[in-house]
Amino acid sequence: TLELKAYAQSIKGDYAGSSRIYERSLELYEKLDDKENIIYTLTSLGINRYNDKKYEKALDYLEKSQSMLKEIESNSTKLTTVLYLNLSYKYFGQKYDLTKIQELIKQSENISYRTNFRLYELLEDRTYLDTAYNQIQDKADAMENDLKQKFLSYPIQKKIIEEYSKIFS
Secondary structure, rough: OOHHHHHHHHHHHHHHHHHHHHHHHHHHHHHHOHHHHHHHHHHHOOOOOHHHOOOHHHHHHHHHHHHHHHHHHOOOHHHHHHHHHHHHHHHOOOOOOHHHHHHHHHHHHOOOHHEEEEEEHHOOOOOHHHHHHHHHHHHHHOHHHHHHHHHHHHHHHHHHHHHHHHHHO
16 A cells, blocks of 8 residues: 555655555545544654654644544544654753653553664663664574664664663763
8 A cells, every 4th residue: 555655765764655545545534534644644743744744743743633633533643643743842842741651651552673772762761772773683683683683774663773882882
């Protein structure tokens, strides 16, 4: 699917390419009035813009996603949306709500290495960095050597490893 291709491009650090795909998807979902997928796509666009250091655009997408999340009962992207929204607020020096984040963390079963790393950045709690690092190492250990090197060279994984080395060395 298009979303899978967009997600893969995002993982590799091609945020602009990924965003172009998500923008096409967003148009389609808006025509279909598919609120769940609109929210997912807005959040994905917000994450891409955040990762690409386009914080104002990230805030715009994430605030739209957040306001739509309030309209429907969906937990699929709630933690991610609130997390990146709060990271954007933090970047701009605005107030953000940690109680909502902590509540959503408790409700979450599987938190990805990307989310754990961003939780570390927001909450400044080393346990999230440690978890993110271990998650990428576990994934990498299950790969062939050349694929492993490629995976560990992607932007988020690279940042996790660098930050982990600084903090835990």
